[in-house]
Amino acid sequence: MSAVLATVNRVLIGTAGLLLFLLGGSVLAVGLGLRPPSWWIHHGRHDVLLDHAERTRWRDAGWWWPTVLAVLAVLVLLALWWLTALLRRHRLAEVPVDTGDGEGALLRGRALEGVLAREAGEADGVAAAHVRLTGRRTAPEARVALRLEPHVDPGTVLHDLTERALRHARDSAGLAALPAEVRLRSAKYRAERVS
Template structure:
């Protein structure tokens, strides 16, 4: 499903980009004195986008301009949402693994995340571990969140994670490096009433 969404997104971006480039290029060419194309809406270089008759045509209708402004505002919001969705850092879907025989294998990103989280959550004193892979398929980056018991030394927990789970993941996926951003948080225990 994600592959279909990715393909549709790229096709839509390509179509919108081509349309905007054609329209912008045409406006620039006509503005610089080139002859207007046959499909051009206006007569030539000195013609305005909306003449006075077109601008005042709907002036007496009280609903026209609020509808136009609302439609343009919705369009801008949709385009901003689309831009944010495209630029948002997503979870890495797959990681390229060098098999050593000249071919590459593909490892699912979620499988590596799950294995990393399980191994990072094994040491005593680690309440919970959450891992997310970002970056590119050939150069992944790990974001690790560890929830530690209050008695655990953060330096020791970080050392165990680095030499254990992260090193094993890097070696098993045959990665040259696996940069990681690690966030450590302590569990907050609430006071309980004893009777």
């Protein structure tokens, strides 16, 4: 989902930037005295964006103002959705740790991810491990991606992961639970010719 959001974000920012650049550049060019083409919305330096006739053309139509307000409301809601999607963190920055003294401490999410990935990667038959913490600070969740050697049993690797790496991470951070989503892939090997 984050890749789709990043792509939508780039397309929207690029399109908005291009439109604003073209519109602003054309208004600046007309304002500096360049003669615009006949089809352009501004005809000279002292021309306004909407003249009196354009502003009052649809005043008597009963559908005009509700339509304008509905379109503006949809645009505001889309802008707010986009802003909250950008501001929301997709990766957990820190996890509170109960130190027993009543104050507690904060454990960096990337440090916990690194330790968890290193311990998961040390298991027999694991070629590579990648861990990402998501969720809330008080209820983190782990997303684990393991690339397995062809000879390994996936059930054994999952058992080792839950009983060793995830349990150690949960106990060291003082968490009641650390749910995990695990994705397993097989390591690809190129066949070598033996003569």
